[in-house]
Amino acid sequence: MKKNGFTLAEVLITLAIIGVVATLTLPALMTNTGEQQAKTALKKGINTLTEAAQMSQVIAGYDYAGCLVADTSDPDKQSLYGLLASRTSVDFGQSGKGKQISYQGTAGTDANSGNYTVFFRDGASLSFPTTTTSLAGNGAKAANAIQSDGLPYGMAVLYDTNGRKGPNIVSNCEAKLAGLAKETSVQDPRSNTACGNKSNRVIKDQFSIRLRGGYAVPNGTAARWAFGEG
DSSP states (O other): OOOOOOOHHHHHHHHHHHHHHHHHHHHHHHHHHHHHHHHHHHHHHHHHHHHHHHHHHHHTSOOGGGOOBOOSSOTTSSBHHHHHHHHSOBOTTTOEETOSSOOOSTTOOOTTSSEEEEEBTTSOEEEEETTOOSSSOSSSSOTTOBOTTSSBOOEEEEEETTTTSSOOOBOBSSOOOSSOSOOHHHHSOOOGGGGGSTTTOBOOSEEEEEEETTEEEEOSHHHHHHHTOO
């Protein structure tokens, strides 16, 4: 009786073809998966920060527009730190000055110069200058500048979806993978179509957002694209 089967050569050729296909498709698949994870985490963070502001308004009588004090030690103060410490799940043991790897602000400061980082118990973190208040912001405009929608411009901060874990790269639409102090478009807003070009798009674990009134909103082209506004 003749038995049908594959020869060793046929098996090896098939495995080689599978290997080539995997090599070509795996990087793109991993990139898409990473982007989706970052987008989901950003949306979760923005929702959490929005809920915190609205809860603070109901319970304490102020939201992000009422963070009048630059304080990072007393949770009872009417400050950004106080709002986050009182209305979110903060890991007080980790939170502190100079604990984040990068920061995106007006001066493009990075790492540990004058910044405070609040670490949340879900592993995310939020970094901002210790001088941040709702009266004089660290973004492209004054934090209390009223915009066309009736809300203040808000305080620019850096949200890291996974805290201390890498890669600690600020998401951007400028094809920059490292050494990025700030995304140009945060200071000079432009069309979100920049992120439509995959060769420009770097969606990693850090995003610039603004805290304005009772809301957290994406700031800059990469954050707007990831949040779904692009």
